[in-house]
Structures are given as structure tokens and as C-alpha cells.
Amino acid sequence: METPLMKQYSAIKAKYPDALLLFRVGDFYETFGDDAIKASNILGIVLTRRANGAASFVELAGFPHHSIDTYLPKLVRAGLRVAICDQLEDPKLAKKIVKRGVTELVTPGVSFNDKVLNHKENNFLASIHLSFKESGISFLDISTGEFYLTQGTNEYLDKLIQSFKPSEIIIQKNKRNQFIEEFGENYYLTSFDDWVFTEDYARDLLLKHFQTNTLKGFGVEDFNMGIIAAGASLHYLAETQHHQSANIRKISRIEEDKYVWLDKFTIRNLELLHSPNENAATLIQVIDKTISPMGSRMMRKWITMPLKIKMSIEERLNVVEYLIDNPELSEIFRENIKLIGDIERLISKVAVGRVNPREVIQLVRGLHAIEKIKDGCAVTN
CATH class of the missing domain: 3.30.420.110 (MutS, connector domain)
Known part of the structure; x- marks a missing residue:
């Protein structure tokens, strides 16, 4: 006979059989059964057992809820889908068992978590x-x-x-x-x-x-x-x-x-992004001197999706030439781009209601920096 808590867990787990379920219990996220064994191995946390009714036990492994940004990326990078089950009401006000539900399913291709994402790469x-x-x-x-x-x-x-x-x-x-x-x-x-x-x-x-x-x-x-x-x-x-x-x-x-589309053999043999040789420098490592996350992501696109229309190539080169010929303007751009941060992802967080106070402050700082960049562009016109 399962305990009420484990009955609730089993009902929610049944809806997400292919995901590792992080089940919020008080100040901890707990995992049970096979999920606990996986979590223990991947995260290096202690695996224990807890009573599940009068005559049975179930494997248990957990971590403090405030450590989720530390542990969640490790689970996702291990190739797991992770269902985050939170308490949906104040435990003090709950008449019976606390109401719980999955608030987010994090997968390798769907995440806003900065620790899961690589700021230099898109996550498509x-x-x-x-x-x-x-x-x-x-x-x-x-x-x-x-x-x-x-x-x-x-x-x-x-x-x-x-x-x-x-x-x-x-x-x-x-x-x-x-x-x-x-x-x-x-x-x-x-x-x-x-x-x-x-x-x-x-x-x-x-x-x-x-x-x-x-x-x-x-x-x-x-x-x-x-x-x-x-x-x-x-x-x-x-x-x-x-x-x-x-x-x-x-x-x-x-x-x-619009682009030259490269097959996997070309990308591999030219060592554009990765190299089969240990300690070998790739093209992206050599030429990526960008100073913002957006710049790094754009550089990767430019390398793997080369332009083939002459006019587009010349337009890009004209901008490069202008900035080389105007070093003072280049320095204004450089100093302010450093202040922008990853504004592309910050704006996305605002749009979906996932931004925190520290990120709002960074967003304000970034918007002020963009104004200075716009002023610099206006002078060139």
C-alpha cells in the first residue's frame, strides 16, 4: 500500500514516463525509484531508501531546491528530459496533501536556463x-x-x-x-x-x-x-x-x-567548429574575437552558412572596411557592445515572464548602451 505522497508521485510520473521527474517536497527536489538511481549516478548525490507503506521501500535521491541551477544542466547534458514538479499551493494552507504539478519540461532542445545553454551557440x-x-x-x-x-x-x-x-x-x-x-x-x-x-x-x-x-x-x-x-x-x-x-x-x-550549404564531411574536414585531433585549434576558435554572445552566435552562422551572392558579400565587406577606416567609431561600438550582455536572450525571458531582478537591471544597462550605438550610427549617416 503506497503512502499518499507516493500515490501522488506515481500519478504524476505516469504522465511523464520518459522524463526524469524532480518532485518538490518541502525545500528539496526528490527523485524516486529508477529516477533516483539515474540522478545519483549522474549528479554524484547520495542514494538512500524511504518507506513506501508498511512493507516496502523505494530508492530516494534529492537536492536542495535552490541548487536546481547547478544540477539541472547536468541532467539535461546527460541526454535526459527533466520534468520539474513544483508545489502549487502553500503547504501551510493545504488541508490534505499539498497540490503539485509539472510546471516545466526541460529537454536538450527546449530550455531558457542559462546554465543549460551555451551562450556562444544557438540551441535549436x-x-x-x-x-x-x-x-x-x-x-x-x-x-x-x-x-x-x-x-x-x-x-x-x-x-x-x-x-x-x-x-x-x-x-x-x-x-x-x-x-x-x-x-x-x-x-x-x-x-x-x-x-x-x-x-x-x-x-x-x-x-x-x-x-x-x-x-x-x-x-x-x-x-x-x-x-x-x-x-x-x-x-x-x-x-x-x-x-x-x-x-x-x-x-x-x-x-x-543565398548560402553555400556544407555537408558534414566538409564541416568536419575543414575543422570549422570541431577537430578530431586533440588540442587542435578550429577555425571558430581562431577567428572568433567577438565581444558579445550574440556576436559569437552570428559568427558560427557565418562560418557554417557562407554567403554566395556577390552583392551580399560586398555589403558585409563594406561595413568591415568602414569600421577599419574609422577606428574611433569602432571603439565606441566595441565599448558599448560589451555592456549589452546577452540582450537577445534577456528580451526573450521578459516576453515569457522568466526574467529575474538582476536580469532586468542588465537589460536596462543594455538598452542604454544600444542608444549610444544608435547615436554613433546616426553620426555616420
Whole structure:
């Protein structure tokens, strides 16, 4: 016979069987059973047992609730989905057992936690709708609000995956084997039933999210396969309790003709981001002298998605040339960019109501710095 607390735990755990459940009990987050064994091994915390009724025991491992920012990233980096179950009422006011519920499901591809995220890299969640002629794909970084879609051959999609480097990929449940055959198995996969990957459902989700009657304004109206993939991403946000997503304000089409798309062998052999040789310097390590997180993320995109349109290349070089010829202005920009911090992710936190007082102060400081940068740009005009 289970105790009332363990009955409540079991009921909530049954809703999230594939996730490690962090169960708030007083001032601690507790894990039980197999979850406790996993947590103990990954986090290096003590594994004990507690009574579960008159004649049974259950494994237990926990940590203080204020240490969640220390332990949560370790669980996610170990490839686990983590369901955070909080107390939804004041224990002092509870008549019986405290009401609890999952307030967030953190996965490798869906997180706002600074300790989970790498400030120099985007954290993309990809979604793929595999079809016969053309397949659709979308990339969403919930921490910055960036949202892209396109469609094309599986060979093209594979190059996109190499460039965007998603932390997690959503696929159709019955297409898992096909995905592995086409793209390999070195990805963190999440799968849904076919009904999630239907055009009507996906289009409806996108129209409701962007509060519009058509997707023409985003230039993606006719990308049906890409729309299906993007809809699956929005479905996943709801599934992971990320109902507030006001930071996702637009969706953009990935322009195939604008970039040189590199396959995984090219990216690997040129050692753009990683090197198979120990202690070898990669291209990104050599040339990334950026002074802001946004700059680092942009540099990675520029390296893995080189421009191939002459006019676009010349526009970029003209800006570089101007800043070299005007060192005083460059220094103004440099000093103020240092003060901005990761304003891209801070604004996203504000939009979804996850910002703390310290971050608000940083945001104010960053906005003041942006004004000085704008003033510098006005002088150049």
C-alpha cells in the first residue's frame, strides 16, 4: 500500500514516463525509484531508501531546491528530459496533501536556463516531416525566438542539420527507422504520432500563434511541408508546458540560393567548429574575437552558412572596411557592445515572464548602451 505522497508521485510520473521527474517536497527536489538511481549516478548525490507503506521501500535521491541551477544542466547534458514538479499551493494552507504539478519540461532542445545553454551557440530544436518528394524542416531556438522553415530533398535537409546543429529533433513516430537511415543515429530524437504532422493542424497552430489569417506576410505560405514541421515544434512547446512564447514573433524562410550549404564531411574536414585531433585549434576558435554572445552566435552562422551572392558579400565587406577606416567609431561600438550582455536572450525571458531582478537591471544597462550605438550610427549617416 503506497503512502499518499507516493500515490501522488506515481500519478504524476505516469504522465511523464520518459522524463526524469524532480518532485518538490518541502525545500528539496526528490527523485524516486529508477529516477533516483539515474540522478545519483549522474549528479554524484547520495542514494538512500524511504518507506513506501508498511512493507516496502523505494530508492530516494534529492537536492536542495535552490541548487536546481547547478544540477539541472547536468541532467539535461546527460541526454535526459527533466520534468520539474513544483508545489502549487502553500503547504501551510493545504488541508490534505499539498497540490503539485509539472510546471516545466526541460529537454536538450527546449530550455531558457542559462546554465543549460551555451551562450556562444544557438540551441535549436529541429522538426522534420519526412515525405516522398520533398520533406519539411524547421529550426526553433526558444531562448532567442528565432524560427525558420524550409523544404527540399533529404540531402538538402541533411546539410541544414549540419549547419544549424540542433540539440533535439522531432520526428514522426513511424518514421524513426527512415530518419536513422537517411541522417544517422547521433541525434537526440523525440517522436509524435502522425496526427501532429498534418497540414491543417500545423497551419492552425501557426496562424493562432502569430494571430494572423495568412502566412503570406512571412513568405512561407506555399511551403506546406515546412509548415507541418514548424507546427510540430509549436505542438512540442505546449507539451513541455511552454505556453508563453511571445518571444517567437516571426517565422522566416531559409533561402537555399543565398548560402553555400556544407555537408558534414566538409564541416568536419575543414575543422570549422570541431577537430578530431586533440588540442587542435578550429577555425571558430581562431577567428572568433567577438565581444558579445550574440556576436559569437552570428559568427558560427557565418562560418557554417557562407554567403554566395556577390552583392551580399560586398555589403558585409563594406561595413568591415568602414569600421577599419574609422577606428574611433569602432571603439565606441566595441565599448558599448560589451555592456549589452546577452540582450537577445534577456528580451526573450521578459516576453515569457522568466526574467529575474538582476536580469532586468542588465537589460536596462543594455538598452542604454544600444542608444549610444544608435547615436554613433546616426553620426555616420
